[in-house]
Amino acid sequence: MSPRVGHLLAKSSLGAMHGHRFARLMAAAKTPVESQNKVLSAIMAANAGTTFGKRHAFRAIRRASDYRQAVPVHTYEDLRADIEAQESTGEARLTRERPVYYNRTSGTVASPKNIPVTGSGLKRIQGHQQLAAYSFSRWPGLFGGKMFAVTGAAVEGHMPGGSRYGSASGLLYQNQPKLLRARYVLPAELSSMEDYEERYLAMAVFALVQPRVTCAAMPNSSTLLRLLDIVNQRTDELLRFVADGRLPGGVPSAASAALKPQPRRASELGRILDAHGKLSYADIWPNLTGLVTWTGGSCGVAIRNLRP
Numbered sequence: 001m002s003p004r005v006g007h008l009l010a011k012s013s014l015g016a017m018h019g020h021r022f023a024r025l026m027a028a029a030k031t032p033v034e035s036q037n038k039v040l041s042a043i044m045a046a047n048a049g050t051t052f053g054k055r056h057a058f059r060a061i062r063r064a065s066d067y068r069q070a071v072p073v074h075t076y077e078d079l080r081a082d083i084e085a086q087e088s089t090g091e092a093r094l095t096r097e098r099p100v101y102y103n104r105t106s107g108t109v110a111s112p113k114n115i116p117v118t119g120s121g122l123k124r125i126q127g128h129q130q131l132a133a134y135s136f137s138r139w140p141g142l143f144g145g146k147m148f149a150v151t152g153a154a155v156e157g158h159m160p161g162g163s164r165y166g167s168a169s170g171l172l173y174q175n176q177p178k179l180l181r182a183r184y185v186l187p188a189e190l191s192s193m194e195d196y197e198e199r200y201l202a203m204a205v206f207a208l209v210q211p212r213v214t215c216a217a218m219p220n221s222s223t224l225l226r227l228l229d230i231v232n233q234r235t236d237e238l239l240r241f242v243a244d245g246r247l248p249g250g251v252p253s254a255a256s257a258a259l260k261p262q263p264r265r266a267s268e269l270g271r272i273l274d275a276h277g278k279l280s281y282a283d284i285w286p287n288l289t290g291l292v293t294w295t296g297g298s299c300g301v302a303i304r305n306l307r308p
Contacts, residue, residue, distance in 0.1 A: 011137040013179050018134040025131060037063045051093045052082060076113045083116055087161045097121075102165035104156060114165055125168070126175045133180060136215075141289045145214035147183045148207060148285075149173060150223050153192045167191070169219050185210045187255040198250040204230050205241045205248075208269060209262055213285040217292035222302035224281070224291075232278045242266040281306075 028035040041062060048058040056071045082093035090098055099116035106112055137143050152167025154174055159165055170191050185206050193199040204227055245261035272283045295303055
């Protein structure tokens with residue numbers, strides 16, 4: 001299948017599934033204040049009976065200005081006690097609906113941050129992700145080839161009360177439309193590897209093996225900088241892996257099963273290396289059309305360093 005046909009197929013399929021929802025979103029965006037106040041009112045009404053809702057008089061809040069006046073800015077540490085109490089006891093501290101998942105992020109203190117996600121919230125996040133995929137498909141050629149998507153582990157462990165915690169990016173990765181998941185280059189098993197050096201080596205092998213990548217996606221684009229450093233620091237070793245269809249020893253066997261020996265690809269990359277002295281993403285993925293990633297904060301620095 002040609003890249004053009006592949007992209008048109010992805011775009012039409014995503015449009016059939018999510019085009020109407022996308023149109024409703026665009027219509028709501030024409031009256032942002034009205035639309036946001038409607039959403040805010042629904043959230044306030046649903047959670048007015050919680051400990052946090054009573055503390056800040058949610059029942060009296062109708063618009064954003066009311067919310068700003070009633071609810072001061074909170075840090076995670078301000079909310080930690082309520083989050084942990086709700087997870088362990090089920091008491092409706094922050095949300096009426098009990099969380100079913102916790103998005104774990106590294107904190108600025110010793111303990112990590114566990115961001116609660118309710119069942120209905122998870123469905124909304126998944127819906128937004130699918131709308132984003134449809135929106136991205138409108139960019140010519142983005143989904144014409146393979147996707148190099150890097151995520152964390154969907155489930156890293158369980159909270160004291162039994163709820164799962166892990167990386168939201170990993171959870172969303174699992175719930176992408178089947179049409180897009182079939183285009184993923186990286187096996188899901190890599191996201192659960194604890195040895196980051198081995199994990200990056202394995203990702204580098206898959207990156208080098210597949211020249212038909214048109215879209216790269218990851219939470220932080222600094223991942224691509226680190227990956228390229230490894231490619232150019234350990235090129236000979238990686239090209240042997242590509243030629244032999246092998247991965248480093250610590251990689252799950254299920255991930256290794258996806259590789260086949262590609263001596264021709266290894267030779268092609270070797271010739272480019274001999275000519276240029278190093279490999280770039282333009283050499284590895286000549287048809288790369290777009291990068292889907294965060295651009296704010298420190299992520300913006302990495303973006304600038306990735307530009308030619």
